Amino acid sequence: MFDRLKQGLKGIVEKISKTGLTEKDLEPLVWDLQMQLIGADVSVQVAEKVCEELKTRLMGEEANRFGSKSDVVKKALKESIESVMQTGKGIDLVKAVAEAKKQDHPYVIMFVGINGTGKTTSIAKVTHLLQKNDFTVVLASGDTYRAGAIEQLEEHARRLDVKIIRHQYGSDAAAVGYDTVQYAKAKGIDAVLIDTAGRMQTNRNLMDELTKIKRVVQPDLTLMILDSLIGNDATEQALSFNKVVGFDAAILTKVDADAKGGSSLSVSFLTGKPVIYVGVGQGYDDLQPFDAGWFAEKLLGDS
Numbered sequence: 604m605f606d607r608l609k610q611g612l613k614g615i616v617e618k619i620s621k622t623g624l625t626e627k628d629l630e631p632l633v634w635d636l637q638m639q640l641i642g643a644d645v646s647v648q649v650a651e652k653v654c655e656e657l658k659t660r661l662m663g664e665e666a667n668r669f670g671s672k673s674d675v676v677k678k679a680l681k682e683s684i685e686s687v688m689q690t691g692k693g694i695d696l697v698k699a700v701a702e703a704k705k706q707d708h709p710y711v712i713m714f715v716g717i718n719g720t721g722k723t724t725s726i727a728k729v730t731h732l733l734q735k736n737d738f739t740v741v742l743a744s745g746d747t748y749r750a751g752a753i754e755q756l757e758e759h760a761r762r763l764d765v766k767i768i769r770h771q772y773g774s775d776a777a778a779v780g781y782d783t784v785q786y787a788k789a790k791g792i793d794a795v796l797i798d799t800a801g802r803m804q805t806n807r808n809l810m811d812e813l814t815k816i817k818r819v820v821q822p823d824l825t826l827m828i829l830d831s832l833i834g835n836d837a838t839e840q841a842l843s844f845n846k847v848v849g850f851d852a853a854i855l856t857k858v859d860a861d862a863k864g865g866s867s868l869s870v871s872f873l874t875g876k877p878v879i880y881v882g883v884g885q886g887y888d889d890l891q892p893f894d895a896g897w898f899a900e901k902l903l904g905d906s
Contacts, residue, residue: 609902611639616680616903620673624661633658644835646869649687653868656683681899688868688895693877694824694852696729697736700794703823704738709787711795711820713780715813715844716828718749718801721856721882725828726796727759729854729880731887734763738793743783744769745776745816748800756798763887766792776800776812777819784820797822810847817848825850829870831858831881838869845874855893856882868898 615636622628633654640650660679703710712729716722723746730740742760744767746752753769760767768783780797787795797820799813817825827850829837837855844850853870858881871878878893891897 608643612902616673616676619676626662629658646838649869649872652687653683656686677903681903684899685895687872694879700738704793709792709795711784711822712824713797713822714826715799720828720830722828723755725854726798728887728890730763733794740765740794741787741792742767743780743797745779745798746800747772747774747776777816780816780820813848827853829853829855831855838873841870841874852877852879854880859883
């Protein structure tokens, strides 16, 4: 996980640890760090911000005479990465569903993203997470375009033993979402998870349909599903979706296979929206709460 970025950061920590911590000493090494970050799919703006933060923290620092200078550098870099990633207000999904349940209305989550990001699998993982916390769930098969999409979600529903509401292919996706919310209200279901058709952010008609679904269903939470393996494209997708549809938080998928790690660093800072979970495998339990400290430890733990 993040192997390329980890190796780059390890080299930078070693170099800085062998030099002074004045602005003159740090300048070429911080530039080297910026190039390493950009090469690992970190956006230019975010790479610049991490480097600024690091330089500010290190300038004039002195290592404890009995300590290791590399520990000082590593700590400053960890804090710089955390600072950049701690953007947007975090969301405790389990707590949010519990609060909605107290008020006797279902908590409605709408999932958006392009094809191939792992959206349907993420819906199944979130369903499993909520079930483990004793909540009831109903799924809305709102992807009425992609061949096999309804059957794919139905298979997850069967395995997880949850109800799924579906219409025929070509049906109005907003109507599927609306019917599912009404079903949840009538049956006292705690959470509604709405699948939507994957679409490129450049397809205006399909993006307008997402806006319609959101207007009709009025979800409590809109989750953007992003594939970490596509690097800077994930950030571009997030920015475009947020501009047209708007989303509240993101789930990054396939993080376990991500050798670079750049999109994980960039999404929150550039969109102002938190990443709340990361997918770290194919199993239903392979959904991990995300926090900046965890990410920074993963990057620097072996440095």
